Amino acid sequence: MKKLVTLLALTTVFSAQANPSLQGQLALQGVVTKKLSIEVTANPVASSLNLVQSQSDLLVGTVREKSNSNTGYKVKIASGNLGKLVRGGGTEAVNYSLKYDGSSVDLSTSAGQTFNHAGAQVVNEVKDIAISYTGTPEDSLVEGTYSDTVTFDISAI
Numbered sequence: 001m002k003k004l005v006t007l008l009a010l011t012t013v014f015s016a017q018a019n020p021s022l023q024g025q026l027a028l029q030g031v032v033t034k035k036l037s038i039e040v041t042a043n044p045v046a047s048s049l050n051l052v053q054s055q056s057d058l059l060v061g062t063v064r065e066k067s068n069s070n071t072g073y074k075v076k077i078a079s080g081n082l083g084k085l086v087r088g089g090g091t092e093a094v095n096y097s098l099k100y101d102g103s104s105v106d107l108s109t110s111a112g113q114t115f116n117h118a119g120a121q122v123v124n125e126v127k128d129i130a131i132s133y134t135g136t137p138e139d140s141l142v143e144g145t146y147s148d149t150v151t152f153d154i155s156a157i
Contacts, residue, residue: 095133100129
């Protein structure tokens with residue numbers, strides 16, 4: 001009987017060692033940081049506009065937008081002179097309109113206009129910038145350089 005109890009005890013010990021109920025885990029994780037960038041490239045014509053001749057959707061530059069935001073991104077476009085090419089040292093101006101990726105941009109306020117691109121996605125796109133204006137005879141414009149600065153800001157939504 002003593003042999004049977006010892007044999008039973010050894011069997012129990014071997015069974016516990018053969019089927020351990022211990023468990024281990026390995027957690028794996030990676031982090032991708034948010035990246036947003038915008039690059040504006042002017043075409044040569046942007047700095048030599050012929051103000052005497054009317055222009056319609058003249059391509060003056062491009063914008064490269066990059067984003068990996070998980071909420072999307074927005075681009076704000078604003079004009080320093082509220083949509084006017086103003087003569088340096090003067091007040092004379094030539095009104096113009098701007099299109100961004102084929103959409104009209106409201107430049108009439110200092111706030112400009114914001115274009116939203118909602119949703120999680122990876123974006124690397126180039127968009128066209130086009131200008132339109134009505135030509136003015138040279139004898140109706142004061143001599144000088146007429147200019148404006150358009151600012152493009154990108155941020156996460």
